[in-house]
Amino acid sequence: MSAQLIIPPIPALDEERSALLARLTSGLDVAALNWISGYAAGLAARGVPALATLPVATPAVTALRVTVLYGSQTGNAKREAERLHESLCGEAGEVRLVRADAYPMRELAEERVLFIVISTQGEGEPPDDARGFVEFVCGRRAPKLDRLQFAVLGLGDASYPQFNAIGRRLDARLEALGARRLFAHGDADVDVASVAAPWIGRACEHVRALKPASSPVIVADDVATGTALVRWHKEQPYLAELLVNQRISARDSTQEVRHLEIDLADSGLTYVPGDALGIRPRNAAVVVDRVIARLGLSGHESVRIGDEIRSLQDWLGGHRELTRLHRGFVQQHAQRAKAPLLDAMLANDDAMAFNSWLHARQIDDVLNEFPGEWSAGEFVAALRPLLPRLYSIASSRKAVGDEAHLTVAVLDNAGPFGAHRGVASGFLPMSRSAHRCRSSSSRTIASACRWTQRVT
Numbered sequence: 001m002s003a004q005l006i007i008p009p010i011p012a013l014d015e016e017r018s019a020l021l022a023r024l025t026s027g028l029d030v031a032a033l034n035w036i037s038g039y040a041a042g043l044a045a046r047g048v049p050a051l052a053t054l055p056v057a058t059p060a061v062t063a064l065r066v067t068v069l070y071g072s073q074t075g076n077a078k079r080e081a082e083r084l085h086e087s088l089c090g091e092a093g094e095v096r097l098v099r100a101d102a103y104p105m106r107e108l109a110e111e112r113v114l115f116i117v118i119s120t121q122g123e124g125e126p127p128d129d130a131r132g133f134v135e136f137v138c139g140r141r142a143p144k145l146d147r148l149q150f151a152v153l154g155l156g157d158a159s160y161p162q163f164n165a166i167g168r169r170l171d172a173r174l175e176a177l178g179a180r181r182l183f184a185h186g187d188a189d190v191d192v193a194s195v196a197a198p199w200i201g202r203a204c205e206h207v208r209a210l211k212p213a214s215s216p217v218i219v220a221d222d223v224a225t226g227t228a229l230v231r232w233h234k235e236q237p238y239l240a241e242l243l244v245n246q247r248i249s250a251r252d253s254t255q256e257v258r259h260l261e262i263d264l265a266d267s268g269l270t271y272v273p274g275d276a277l278g279i280r281p282r283n284a285a286v287v288v289d290r291v292i293a294r295l296g297l298s299g300h301e302s303v304r305i306g307d308e309i310r311s312l313q314d315w316l317g318g319h320r321e322l323t324r325l326h327r328g329f330v331q332q333h334a335q336r337a338k339a340p341l342l343d344a345m346l347a348n349d350d351a352m353a354f355n356s357w358l359h360a361r362q363i364d365d366v367l368n369e370f371p372g373e374w375s376a377g378e379f380v381a382a383l384r385p386l387l388p389r390l391y392s393i394a395s396s397r398k399a400v401g402d403e404a405h406l407t408v409a410v411l412d413n414a415g416p417f418g419a420h421r422g423v424a425s426g427f428l429p430m431s432r433s434a435h436r437c438r439s440s441s442s443r444t445i446a447s448a449c450r451w452t453q454r455v456t
C-alpha cells in the first residue's frame with residue numbers, strides 16, 4: 001500500500017508559500033528532507049527570518065551626470081570631445097556625448113556638470129552644428145543656470161582676428177547665467193593637443209572631485225551619430241594604399257587635375273555623400289632641403305618639442321607647415337633678420353595688405369628675401385604643425401566599395417620667387433599608384449567634414 005504525502009496546512013505560511021514548500025519538498029529523499037528540516041530549525045533557533053539573510057538593496061547613490069557637448073565643422077572639436085568623453089567614462093556616473101544640434105535645449109536648466117568643446121568658424125561664427133545652441137544660450141530665452149558647473153574648450157586659429165570667439169563667448173555667457181566655472185576656458189590654436197590634453201586632464205580631476213562615492217558608471221555614446229569611438233584620426237592616420245593616380249585634364253591644359261583611388265579596405269572607415277577625406281601630406285623633399293640649406297643647418301640636428309624628438313629634416317618633412325606663412329613666424333623672423341621692411345610690414349595696420357603679402361609667400365621665400373639666423377629647435381618651434389588637407393570624396397561606396405575616389409586640382413601658383421605648390425596637391429600627384437599614403441580619414445573626420453563652401 002502506497003502512502004501519499006500530504007502537507008497539512010501550516011498556520012505560519014500563506015497559501016502561496018505552502019504551495020511553494022510542497023513543490024520544493026516533492027520527490028526529495030530522506031537525507032534532503034532532513035537537511036531542510038535542520039536548516040529551518042537552525043534559523044528558528046536564531047530567531048532570524050530566512051529573508052533577512054538575503055542581500056538587502058542599498059539606498060541608491062545619486063549618479064553624477066556629466067554632459068559633453070560639442071560643436072565642430074571639420075571634426076577637430078568633435079575628436080577632442082570624444083577624447084574627453086572617453087576619459088570621463090571611468091570617472092563620472094553618467095557621461096553623455098552630444099553634438100550641439102542634437103542637444104535638447106529644455107535639459108539645459110537641469111544640467112549639473114557641462115563641458116563644451118567648440119570651434120570658431122567664419123568671422124567669429126559658431127560651427128554649423130552649434131548655431132542653434134549658441135543662439136539659444138546667448139539669447140533671451142536661456143534659463144538661469146545657478147545649479148550648473150561648467151568648463152569650455154575653444155578650438156580656433158590664432159591667425160584669425162576673432163580667435164576662439166565662440167568658446168570665449170559661451171564661457172562668459174554661462175557665467176552670466178549664474179553657472180559656476182570649474183576652471184578657466186581652454187584656447188586651443190592649430191596645435192590643438194597641446195592645450196586640449198591638459199584641459200581634458202583638468203576636467204577629469206574636477207569630475208573625480210565632484211563624484212559621490214560608489215557612483216555607478218553609465219556610458220552614453222554620441223547621441224548625434226550613435227557611432228562608436230574611432231580608431232583613425234589626425235594624430236593616428238590610416239596608412240592607405242593609393243590604387244590609381246591618373247591625370248584627367250587634357251595634356252595641353254594649364255590646370256592639372258588628377259583622379260585618385262584610395263583603398264580603405266581594412267580600415268573600417270566609412271563615408272556618405274558630402275564627406276571629406278583628410279590627407280596627411282609631407283612637404284616636398286626639395287622644399288625641405290632648400291629651407292635647411294638657407295638656415296645653414298644639416299638637417300640631422302635632433303630637435304625636441306614636448307615629448308617628441310626628431311631630426312630637423314623629419315620635423316620639416318612631415319610635421320611642420322612650410323607652405324603656409326603666418327604672422328607669428330614673421331614676427332619672430334623679423335627679430336632675427338633685422339630688416340626694416342619686415343618691421344614696417346608688421347607695424348602696418350592694413351590687415352588686408354599684410355594678408356595678401358603672407359599669402360604670396362612661403363617660409364622659404366621669407367628666408368631667402370630676409371636672411372636671419374635660427375637654431376634648429378627655435379625654428380621648428382616657430383612653425384605651425386602640418387595639418388591634414390581635406391578633399392571632398394567624389395565616389396559613392398555603393399559603386400566603389402571600400403575605396404574613396406578624389407578629384408584633385410594641383411595648386412600651382414606663381415610666387416615672387418618661383419612656383420608654389422600646395423602641400424597636399426603637390427604630395428598626392430607625386431605619390432605613385434600602389435604606394436601607401438597617409439590618410440587621416442575617419443568616420444569622425446569624414447562625417448564631420450560635410451563639405452561646405454566655408455571649408456576651403
Ligand SMILES: Cc1cc2nc3c(=O)[nH]c(=O)nc-3n(C[C@H](O)[C@H](O)[C@H](O)COP(=O)(O)O)c2cc1C
Pocket residue numbers: 071072073074075076077078118119120121122123124125127155156157158160161162163164165190192454455456
Ligand atoms: C573658414 C574658416 C574660418 C575660421 N575662422 C576662425 C575664426 O574666426 N577664429 C578662430 O579662432 N578660428 C577660426 N578657424 C579655425 C578653426 O576654428 C580651427 O581650424 C578649428 O580647429 C576647427 O575645429 P573644427 O574642426 O572642430 O571645426 C576658421 C577655420 C576655417 C576653415
